Amino acid sequence: MSSRSMKLIPLVPLVPLVPLVPLVLAAALVATGCSLAPTYERPAAPVPNVFPGDPPQPGGAAASTVAWQDFFTDPRLAKLIDTALANNRDLRIAVQNIEQARAQFQVQRSALFPTVGVAASGSRSSPNPFQTFGLGGSVTSQYSVNLGITAWEIDFFGRITSLKDAALAQYLATEEARNAVQISLIASVANGWLQLLADEEQLEITRQTLTTREDSQRLTKMRFDNGVSSEIDMQLANSLAENARAALAALQRARLQDENALALLLGAPVPAESMAGIRSLEDAQPMADVPAGLPSDLLADRPDIRAAEQQLIAANANIGAARAAFFPRVALTTSVGTQSTQFSNLFDSGTKAWVFAPQITLPIFDAGRNQANLDSARAGREIAVAQYEKSIQSAFRDVGDALAGRQTLGDEVRALRATTEAETVRLRLNTLRWRNGIASSLDLLDAQRSLFTAQLATVQARLQQLQNQVTLYKALGGGWKA
Template sequence: MTKFLTILAASLALAGCASMAPTYERPAAPVAPQWPVPQAGTAEAKAADLGWREFFTDLRLQSLIEQALANNRDLRVAVLNVERAQAQYGVQRADRLPTVNAGAGQTATRAPGGTITRQYTATLGVSAYELDLFGRVKSLNDAALQQYLATDDARRSAQISLIAQVAGSYLTLAADQERLRLAEQTLLARQDGLRLTQRLQGAGVASTLDLRQAEIAAEQAQTDLASLTAQVAQDRNALALLVGQPVGAEQLPVTGTSAPVTRQAELSAGLPSDVLLTRPDVQQAERTLQAANASIGAARAAFFPRISLTASAGTASNELDGLFRSGSGLWTFMPQVSLPIFDAGRNSANLKIAQVDRDIAVAQYEKSIQSAFRDVADALAQRATIGQQVASQQRLVAQTQDALRLAEARFRQGVDDRLATLDAQRTLYAAEQGLINARLAQQVNRVTLYKALGGGQAGTQSAS
């Protein structure tokens, strides 16, 4: 037994060899060193340092996000993928250590004369353990580790995306509810206008054309009301799908787009080199690249001899009670060497595949950086002007409200026909819808920028 343990220890010492994988170097980021939109110096917080509870201030939205993180099926699949990748890594890591098995047996033999002899054995052995002299097993282990970590990065990316999707769906529902209320108010106003026109037409003041135009305006408002009623129901269904369970009435937004659901302080964009590399989707692409780089080491090691050991030690005796007596010990030691001589170019082709996979991973990593850069740049570009759009739209609503008031007064005085009033009503309706759209865009832009800058990572679990 002592000899067996000595052989096993020596084998483990020989197996501790370095990988033949190329030295990994992170590719240079193929993007500009600065964002294309200059940043103001008033930004105070980094998105990556803000947990989602700190960034989203609306309590109803916080409740929905919490439920989505617990019940969303896509996120659940992402979590299970991490567990599966972790188990696969455990399987691969086990190849770096020998598998030791204990065995006990009996062999009975009957001779032609009727004599029966028995042989009892008890052994402890290692079967086909590969000495990793050229780092093949280590490279495969390194690749499996990076694939596992990449899966966890994918899980974190899915979680951040889910948080942003729930917030966006919540804001869309709030905006459509506000549009529905506007449509209801518009329908009531146009029905009042229709009744007024009917009275004036009966008195001979308004023409039949005026009446038809008022009827058309009322029907258009009725159509918008029906369409928006269906849209609000669809928004609720979309939100329920993200949350993973039915959404109660107490969780629906009670205010429109004018009430903020996030922190109002501007987020700091930082430098691209600092921001982009912390995003989990970029980290996932780099993990995939590192796994491909490690696979090259395994492909290179295939050109060299592969040494495996099978060894066992134990005792044997013709009698069961004699198994552990002095002089009953036995051991076997069977090293095997496999040297590739002719493989019809298989190893060379496998190495080429590994190298091309690495080049593909480099291109995908660079593309992920470029896509992340564009996400942030687009959000910053919109942030730079969205405040002006909202302010301009507010002024437009105020101006069209005044224009409608003047048009109605002129119609009652008989100065203008009904067409001027209807035009003013349609203009105001469009301006109020535009204000809802602008406010929604402003709120969604905050959420989009938070996600693009890697927000939502604070407080989340990461692979170790």
């Protein structure tokens, strides 16, 4: 880059001009503040005002105003969430990212203010290179001590202010990203705990089923030995018993793996008291119900959307910095101090000196670099707009999917519970008929198999229903407000 510059560095007695220095600094501060950044306007949300299949209801409350402590009311789960918030490493990383972004913002903001420092120097020189060995020649000495400002850019066109605003937005985006991590962590802990409850319930069902099938296996073998049952019945009883053992082993493995996953979220082992008194999903205290008819503008409270908007604000500010690069830069160097050729009288009367050196740099030719930077900043803003709009659309889909689950999972759970009750009755009747010699072993074993399948499906559907409540709460942006 080629530029023209003007520099004036007088070295004269201090007293007549020292009062002018504060006036110049004050005038420079007053002159700053002009910004070339475009006026920021939030883009319109590219989604409908209401969620699909969820018409507005009078008096609907904002779910995002509900703190997680009020939503997850079970004390065992609340203790797990507290542990995760204290120990989870992903959340710690997010917090440190905030600290790093805050420090970077403070670094950028400091450029708005002059850096005042003290400089002391001393030198001795001679035109005769043999003077060092005592072969003649004069020695010149120079000593100085100065207090002043070095190369302070006065922000006439808002370049530094725009960079500061961009750094501030990046910091705020990082903070919102941390809030998003917290929401995800809380939801993951809740889902992990509910999964453990479902594992315990399914294990209990499988143990009972295995006991029942082992009894049937033993009785069928006795009947076969006595010539009452066929080998087909005996082999079917053996097959169902072994299937139950395999299912029990698979569920035990899944239970241990789910506990390991929850321990990773907690950053600590899962305490035994978190499962105390719980044998099924119904033993957990219910979560608060999210009201129906919520408006889609609640999505603005989601931290990930707020983070995307801060990124958009930062991109908007970068345009101001790129525009300011086309205008002159004014830098100021000034100092007051003392200067002498003798170190012994450095602070004596008559050794005072001052420097006042403004510098103006005007870009003339840079091979299109400034224009390319401006084009890049404008493209960055358009990218940020698209990312912001996409984050809203993704959030809208998350809520819509969760609402669809709320509307249908309840019916599914009720139907499966009715199926389980019917299969229970069928098994009881088939057992009576089999013992009285009316029904065959095939009827009995088929009833056992159908009941086991219905019981596991009911537990899985109930788990999905509860986890869907967690997903809806998370999708609406709840869980990060203290």
